[in-house]
Amino acid sequence: MSSIILPRHEKHFFLAMLIVAGLAYVFWTTSRYPALGEKAIMAGAIQLEDSLSFEAKFPVGKDAGIIERIFWSTLNWVNTNKKGMTFGVLFATAMLTALSYLRQRSFRNGFANSFLGMLIGAPLGVCANCAAPIGRGMYAAGLRAETTLSAMIASPTLNVIVLTMLFSLFPPYMAAMKIGLSLVVILLLVPLIVRTLPVREIQPETPDVTGLWRGAADPGIERTENIFQAILSVVVAFIRNFWYITKLTVPLMLLAGFLGALVATLLPSGMILELPFSAWALILIAVVGVFLPVPIAFDIVMASALLSLGLAHGYVMALLFTLGAYSVYSMLIVTQAMGKRAAVLMAAAIAALGIVGGGAAQWYHDWQTDRALKMLLEQSHLQAPREHRAWGAAQAAGLDPWQVRSDDAARIEITRSLFTAASPAADTAFTRIEAREIGIDKPLEFSMADMWPPFWEGRSLASGDIDRDGDLDIVIASTEAGLYLYDNDGSGNFTRTDLPLGDLAGMDIFNAALVDLNNDGWLDLILATYLQGTFLWSNSGGRFGATAPVKLTNNPDTPLAMAMSFTDADGNGFTDIAMGNWAAGWYRRIPGEESRNRILWNDGGLPGARHTDLPGIPGETLSILFSDINGDGHADLIVGNDFDVPDYFYLGDGQGGFEMITHDDGLIPHTTTTTMALKTGDLDADGHPEIYLAQIAGRSSGVSQTLKMQDIDLYCDKIADPAAKQICETNMAIKRWYRSGNNFDPTYARECAKLSGRYKDECRAMLVKDLAIQKRDPSVCALIPKGQTVPRAYCDLHFKPIRPIPAEEGALTHQQILRSNVLLKWTGSAWADTAEKDGIEVGGWSWDTKFADFDLDGDIDVYIVNGTWVPNEVTPSNLYFENDGKGHFTEKSGPTGLEDYLMTASATQFDADNDGDLDLLTHPVNGPITFFRNNSQNPGIAFALKDHAGNRDGLGAVITITDATGHRQQQELQLGGGFMSFDAIRAHFGLAGGTDVTQARVRWTDGQETVIDGPLATGHLYTVTRH
Template identity: 55%
Template sequence: MIKSIDPSRQKRFSIAVLMIVVLAVLFWTGSRYPALDEKAMMSGAIQLEDPLSFDAVVPIDAAMSTVEKIGYSTLNWLNTNKKGMTFGVLFAATFLTLMGYVTQRGFRGGFANAALGLVIGTPLGVCVNCAAPIARGMHAGGLRAETTLAAMIASPTLNVVVLTLAISLLPFYLVVVKIAVSLFIILIAVPLVARLLPDETRAPSPDVPAPQGWSAQELGQPSIEGLGLAVAGVIRDFGRNLWFILRMTVPLMFLAGFLGAVAITLLPGEMITTLPYGFLALVVIAAVGLFLPVPIAFDVVVVGVLLAAGLSHGYAMALLITLGSFSVYSWFIVTQSMGLRAANLMAGAVLISGIVAGAAVQGWHSYQSRKALELLTGEAPLTQPFMAAAASEADGSLVVTATPFAPRSASADTPFVRLEATKIGIDKPVEFSMRDMWPPFWEGRSLSSGDIDNDGDLDLVIASTEVGLYVYANDGAGQFSRVDVAGGPLDEMPVFNAVLVDVDNDGWRELVVATYRRGMFVIENDAGQLRTAEPAPLQTRADAVLALALSFGDPDQDGDLDVALGNWAAGWYRRIPGEESRNRILWNDDGVLTGARFTDLPGIPGETLSILFADINADGNADLLVGNDFEIPDYYYLGDGHGGFDAITFQDGLVEHVPTTTMGIKVADLMNDGVPEVYAVQIAGRSSGVSDRLKMQPLAQYCDAIEQADARATCQENMAIKRWYKSGNNFNPSYASKCQTLLGRQAAECKAMLIKDLAIQKRDPKVCRLIPADQWVAQSYCELHFAPPRKITSAEADAALPQIKRANVLLESETAGGPLMDSAAARGLEVGGWSWDTKVADFDNDGFQDVYIVNGTWVPNEVSPSNLFFHNKGDGTFSEASGAFGLEDYLMTAAATAFDMDGDGDLDIISQPVNGPVIAFVNAGQTGNAVVLGLSDMRGNRDGIGALVTVTDDLGVIRTREVQLGGGFMSFDAPEVHVGLGQASRIVSGKVRWADGVETPLPQALEAGNRYQVSRQ
């Protein structure tokens, strides 16, 4: 190609080449490839902050006017594209400068020139919009039309990181078709289009004449110019070319962004996922994709999101071709540089390719779906629609006793030591199979700590969807032994929540159990023996699916514990549930909890993942916080102390905003100022500029650190399935034959799960009945997916609390009861990854409460994130310190319980990962003093749930702790009050405000190093 350089311009040529290399390296290493790597890491966790951009300077709010949405979306688009567009303009000017120093700028053959464009464009890693100025500069510099058009298409479509992201998010065959069609457009369509162009367009002369410089006679020097003159000449040439590119491309860039914002705002995008496949609709969707000027990788991400939401595969394929390959901006630039004919032909080639690919994929997918159903169903009997199991809708003085802490755990290199829990006697096996690769089963099972036998040691209960319950007795030194409980009906039920709580106020903690579609139960504690053979049913909604969130408190202040049910229905693909997901409070009548008396909570039913009784306005009454996943906002209800609740509305102005995908809610005094903060966690980490606080490990290493051979083998078997199985609408029906390679239970579950996926893809609930009768869980998934959502009224929408994405929320007020404003970013708590259960406690006994977030998801991705520990620095800010504290863990984890399992005065943690063994984090800290208080209320609920303890140490620091049971995610901590004191040696004064609002002062000073039992007579 370029075999001739102007001899008089060799130094200029070398300088221009160096400029291109430096510019490309700076862009690739400082911006483009780190950003693409971050998107590849986040993959399934990416959320779009703007309909046309990854990140938003100003988030688009539904309450905005159309003009505001268009304006802000344009601003967000410009912000997202600013780095790529800057590189595009600079690269174009530099390349144009370089071309001025060469005399031959192409091959003779059109296909060879297209191949050259492929080689130039693929590594550039810029979006179709950013590639347009580069193409303008290349064409202005004299490169042939085939080269410039091929480079413009290749850069956004064939980048290796973008393709890696596509493989992680999309069915593999869609990625293969995308690559094949992109190569066809670049190597075949582009040369054919170029042949239809005039010769002067196809092989142009440079728009900007080659620089002439000063003659040797004028300079009085030899004909070979010196380095100084060469540098000056390049600067002059570059400046002139830069001004040319800026004039030609930047105004059109602003226009394209504005037009894209207009289109995306006015088009009914929410309808696309439910639109039945049709050829006319395919043409329209492909044309819209051709028009929109999207950032690099946006096509892959948005198609992944839409496909998961139910988009037809033909539409998805068309968008994969048109959305990132061409745009209105490309059309502007090609029209400007090559003419209207070239722009229309190029747009037509991309559009037709997208339409043909979409139609072909839709036909092939339908054929493969029919074949898959034949292969999977065989002679399977039809089953009737699954129905839920039948379920009917003293004087107040304090006595304080002290017990010294046990000696501290042995010191270690880090404050916590991570162990597989088998080493401390917790022998629960890994229970995960293909049936569990769908919500809620992929989200783990509950953990609950508490004293079952009243021996003073904290025991452990783990819920199981395989055997019902695992119960472990603590020997007091942090070693556990499994309790053989009597067999009963729960053995055959999928138990998700099992909570130790004294519901009958007899001093012994019962188990409240919630199952998947089998109802709820109370297991009596008979003097330390759990009567698992005779669980008493709790009356709940007849159509209830699962109470995935539970919280206990005494909101009516009658002395016994009531329970709030956070109901969940389907999640993920369905997103907006029906009335079956309405939350409810079951009222306890004098220690009898049957569910017969209840209150349904007002508002829009949501997919509730967290619920918590806590006093957020310090008025002495239990309030109720509800954390919902997806579009249905969280609800914060203020309690009146008599069982009544009023929802805080948008119009009240008391809550700035809440998360969109809330998974855990905690209320605690993080600042030691006596005013509680509300911390709500969600999927928190931006798609661009992922915080370095997020720690990622390649998914291929997921099972490597597991020590137990059986656990590791189970883990590897499931990860092998995960590599090919993308569920729901993302499923590739040609993979149906893979079920034949599995054995036993996995094979049967594979067939059932794939039939469910095919039903979702075909949008045909009748296919659900083809699932074999013994696979009722998969059939339940399938039928719930098609259950009708509940319509949202305009009044409900108007009253809803505002939502934000991609950041955790820390709501705090200057005074108790004041407006709650988000300070998470300022405090260092906005990032949490795919956050689940959250612990707020003083884990190093320095006197300040820290934050621990367990992390991860089974959603398709290429990495597994670590749990995150945010250490309270004591100045109102937090620093991520999971590595320094020994709290890293890259197993996907949703549930954990924090309690002092060895009695040494510091908090240990037990977590239950998905597809991994139970993990123990033993606190080996050697610093800081502490006291632990256990409450015993003979006039109210026995464990003092809902009580607020306020203490002052001998250094004058005041701390408050509320006794809560709930919040977080499927995690229930023993109801003890742990107070780290730092360097203080004693509590000099304090008081307890009990759940009934009565305050009682502590009768004596409390020395550090002891566990105190505080009893109200």
């Protein structure tokens, strides 16, 4: 060892190495690798909250000026990098201390020194910024420039988790090119650059035992080392070195953060997406990529996002390589240590390789695109129009104990029906089974043509008593068979009912809602189709088919009414319809007028003869909800939009008028950005409803504390139905290579030839659509075979013009956030967001959301179905948040039996077996319909309304109950919100203490109130009829 370690310093070296190892272990196990693991988990779903940061601790308002944005962006950058930078400074100090005790710190061969630097840097797992102080410490300790520079480049580019993200999100050729270019820099260019430097800059003077190093090797130390002296000496050296590194690197770190924020703020971010590929733009993008000081894995996430948005592949490749390998901070540190020549040459080398890599990637992509298009068109042939087909073949005896004591008593009739015995107790609160076991035998309907929005987002579910036999039936929308209707036998077993669908059988039906529109007491069907409009199919005595479906007057250019909600909004006694319209989805983000939302007024005839187009910017609406959010007795309207168009809140006057809540009103602090579900309910039992907005809510850090993930390779494993499992596995095999739209790799065009049947034809059509999008050439859409109408529609809709947003319209909208779901609680003068405080800020890829007392303990719980077909390496579980009675929630999907890793967007809650608790039926994507039987043993009570003076279903009415303990609960009868999910119109309450209801109040939609004095016994469904 004496040939390596300075004489009399063995103990010093090993003590210093213990510090190095300890720092690395703590950082890697508690911060860096867990954080990178979470980024890998959420890679496809991470949304950047700031121009240089994953998360914005200090949100930048849309009204902020340039100086304010630069200031807050700088602080966000410091906050994002604080852990890595702290580790960088401490690790640099430890390395400087340890290496000072070595005789030999380098090889004579520059290429060998670069290889050593790669071995040191790759496992560090820190960004270019955090690697800079480490490099400064290594250089100061006597390591040669080759080792130092190579380690600084290897750390952010060759980390194993970062490489995993790279291959999961990018075409293989881009991932291979990034690795290859990184190795060229590390192993070839660095040694060559160093050869051009003055000798004094290649390696600093060998540290001696004077000055800075006196604590490292005190001449007074005895020849035989004393451990206590060695410890003291190492501590003193560490403190001195820490000050040395800190004063040299920290001020430059803050300067780099400011400069990065300045450039990122001043760059016209939206303009880059519209740039045609050119050499000058490529050069500029590469230079900017080299300059920006981004955190670890930011290059992967940012480049992936820009690729999805349609940025030219050459530009993406340039950023993927340059944006993270080096930065302005690296340049400042290298200039300080080795001189300006080294810093400039390194920056120039990386920029030049970024330019070369970008040009090569663009050429290769264009060549593969033309080759793929030729291959697909040569192999394709005209197909017959797509065929839509199925894929698979006692009331208690005695006097009534209650009394109506309000002025309307003579008009009120109350009946009750006894619940059946509770489901048997089980180990978990819910038991999961495939729905075919209870007779819901809808086959798995998913193929390659469904791998694009809106088809990859599932189909709707609805529950309601269609035949008025006292139990709840099921309707499932289908884009293969039109509709599936299942009749409940009263015990929770179902039989499929044949429907005379006629023309509906050839339509892609996404939404099917059950609601009584003509006040005859029978639930009608509202059916929203893709491209063919929205229809009313009237129920005649419990059956459909006596009359033909009638088309409603939605916006004629609307591709799909993705969301619907129902209530009597104008007070005329008939149920009106709010249409949440949708156009194309995530690639357009800002649609045109074809997506403007509309209210169809019902005057007793066909709804829509009179309509109101809602003011505001048309958005991709995924959820819409009528609900009285301000407690004035009138229906208000909330619109949940996906992507860049903010959500809207409209206050109703009860007579059909709606007034938009604007930003300047100061009532709404912010909304979600990718809103997918809306719900309202009194979560904390204070008499005021909360408003919940659910979106893609899982931060890049801390996400694993709530979300539970399963490897995507296990997706089909637990499917019991052999036919469904085979279809699932076929689709997952395609999912492994198919990245749609701008993410598509043309080299995979040959995969179509390996498929058979409808998959082969759909593959060719879908890939031509992807190539059209990548080429930004709508004329390519015409090359899709005529029989493939859905892929052709995808393609044509993508190229529809985007509606410009006037500044005055934008000024009215609310601030959007990315970090979490939003829970708006009324404070007396405005709403405040309490989602994080109340424990329901994280929902994963939050689709349909339920507010209900699932455990019947007297408070409202929250259930969120989860998942997405968007490329990811994992799938999240559905989430169940249990209310503690005070409005604070704890995630308990595992202990309650509600865990499920199939991607799910829609669900319906209903009492399937008439035992008084709420069961759940879910509709997974690429998976079988799933049923969750509620095993609760707690007593409950339920209410249904029949209103002969207003809308028959009582939609918009509020039911409030008080039990013997004085505890009060309230629910509003709603139909809508959530996502493509429609629940039976009943109010279920839990009474875990076993007490009866002492009073029930019904506030009808016209403001009149019925007061019912109890006792109202648990274990019953009470139907309150107003004549």
